[in-house]
Amino acid sequence: xxxxxxxxxxxxxxxxxxxxxxxxxxxxxxxxxxxxxxxxxxxxxxxxxxxxxxxxxxxxxxxxxxxxxxxxxxxxxxxxxxxxxxxxxxxxxxxxxxxxxxxxxxxxxxxxxxxxxxxxxxxxxxxxxxxxxxxxxxxxxxxxxxxxxxxxxxxxxxxxxxxxxxxxxx
Ligand code: FEO
Numbered sequence: 001x002x003x004x005x006x007x008x009x010x011x012x013x014x015x016x017x018x019x020x021x022x023x024x025x026x027x028x029x030x031x032x033x034x035x036x037x038x039x040x041x042x043x044x045x046x047x048x049x050x051x052x053x054x055x056x057x058x059x060x061x062x063x064x065x066x067x068x069x070x071x072x073x074x075x076x077x078x079x080x081x082x083x084x085x086x087x088x089x090x091x092x093x094x095x096x097x098x099x100x101x102x103x104x105x106x107x108x109x110x111x112x113x114x115x116x117x118x119x120x121x122x123x124x125x126x127x128x129x130x131x132x133x134x135x136x137x138x139x140x141x142x143x144x145x146x147x148x149x150x151x152x153x154x155x156x157x158x159x160x161x162x163x164x165x166x167x168x169x170x
Contacts, residue, residue: 006116007066009107014057015071016100021050023093026076027086036151038159039083045162053126060119083151084141091134098127 002010028043058068080086101123108117140157144150 002061002064002066002116003111003113006108006111006113007061009104010057010061010066010116011069011071013100013104014054014061014068015073016097017050017054017057018071019073019076020093020097021047021054022073023076024050024090026078027080027090030078030080030086031083036083036155038155038157038162041162042158045165053123056122060116064115082146083154084138084145087134087138087141091131091138094127094130094134098131101127 024043024047028040028047031043032040061068080089101120105117105120105124108114108120137158140154144154
């Protein structure tokens with residue numbers, strides 16, 4: 001059974017994951033209308049992953065005697081300036097999510113809720129991967145700068161990354 005404090009904290013995280021899904025969906029649209037198919041595919045897939053992160057929390061809250069809340073969400077931006085800026089935004093967003101997961105883990109220890117603590121370990125590992133991936137992409141884009149030919153190759157690289165991730169997850 002979840003304490004009220006844990007239930008509220010998990011519901012806050014549900015909202016963060018839902019908003020993450022919206023942010024990456026907006027990034028996918030921005031990339032797609034500019035013809036960057038690889039980056040768009042990457043962002044669409046990432047948006048789906050965030051929805052999965054949200055649903056996992058929703059199921060857990062309901063199974064543990066709480067009530068998962070589906071709340072209103074802040075609208076994401078529609079413009080992201082440049083790919084470099086967009087991937088910087090993505091990286092900073094993931095750092096914020098990791099911090100939020102850390103805070104949540106801390107609350108479970110304070111409340112001595114070891115079941116939720118255990119459940120959250122999946123998110124702890126996932127955030128290490130998400131930050132590493134975002135950092136990796138950001139390193140690549142920093143090498144390219146604003147070079148158009150470089151961006152074209154980068155887009156192809158990202159497309160292959162999505163295809164590789166797809167085939168390993170099946
Ligand atoms: Fe669900 Fe990207 O954190």
